[in-house]
Amino acid sequence: MKADIDNLPYFCDMSKHQEHDDILVQLLKHHGLRNTTFRKEVLGIFRAHEGRALSHNEIERELDDWDRITLYRTLKSFEVKGLIHQTPDINGIAKYAICGHSCNQVQHDDRHAHFHCTSCNTTLCLHDSIESLHYSLPQEFVVLEAKVILNGICASCN
Numbered sequence: 001m002k003a004d005i006d007n008l009p010y011f012c013d014m015s016k017h018q019e020h021d022d023i024l025v026q027l028l029k030h031h032g033l034r035n036t037t038f039r040k041e042v043l044g045i046f047r048a049h050e051g052r053a054l055s056h057n058e059i060e061r062e063l064d065d066w067d068r069i070t071l072y073r074t075l076k077s078f079e080v081k082g083l084i085h086q087t088p089d090i091n092g093i094a095k096y097a098i099c100g101h102s103c104n105q106v107q108h109d110d111r112h113a114h115f116h117c118t119s120c121n122t123t124l125c126l127h128d129s130i131e132s133l134h135y136s137l138p139q140e141f142v143v144l145e146a147k148v149i150l151n152g153i154c155a156s157c158n
């Protein structure tokens with residue numbers, strides 16, 4: 001029933017719909033993932049919220065039909081293949097955001113800081129690399145990974 005409504009020209013410009021679908025299929029293929037309706041749907045949500053990190057709950061709210069295990073596995077495979085990365089929010093809850101073009105299964109570099117609004121709970125990817133921050137490490141110490149979260153108030157809550 002839902003599919004019929006989506007296909008009505010009054011609700012949807014089919015050429016745009018097709019174009020959008022092609023991009024999702026290409027993205028999945030590029031990252032070595034078989035395209036399934038569910039994967040396309042989840043990836044479409046990330047693309048619609050580019051630059052924002054979404055929690056499981058936020059993703060679930062936008063899905064028509066889902067089960068927890070399939071969603072969990074989908075997010076896991078996206079993460080492994082370099083499509084999305086994870087960042088914890090202030091409460092330690094995992095949030096996921098779409099990666100930059102340079103990420104793939106081998107090279108998955110998302111060392112940027114994230115901004116978390118403590119009022120509306122929105123988490124955003126910032127473009128600055130965490131390498132722009134300088135720490136005085138003891139001699140022969142090496143940083144392998146860092147999670148930088150800036151907590152504050154976003155423009156719409158301010």
Ligand SMILES: [Zn+2]
Pocket residue numbers: 082083084085099100103104108109110
């Ligand atoms: Zn990545």
Ligand SMILES: [Zn+2]
Pocket residue numbers: 117118119120121122153154155156157
């Ligand atoms: Zn906010």
Ligand SMILES: [Zn+2]
Pocket residue numbers: 053085087097110112114124125126
């Ligand atoms: Zn990010």
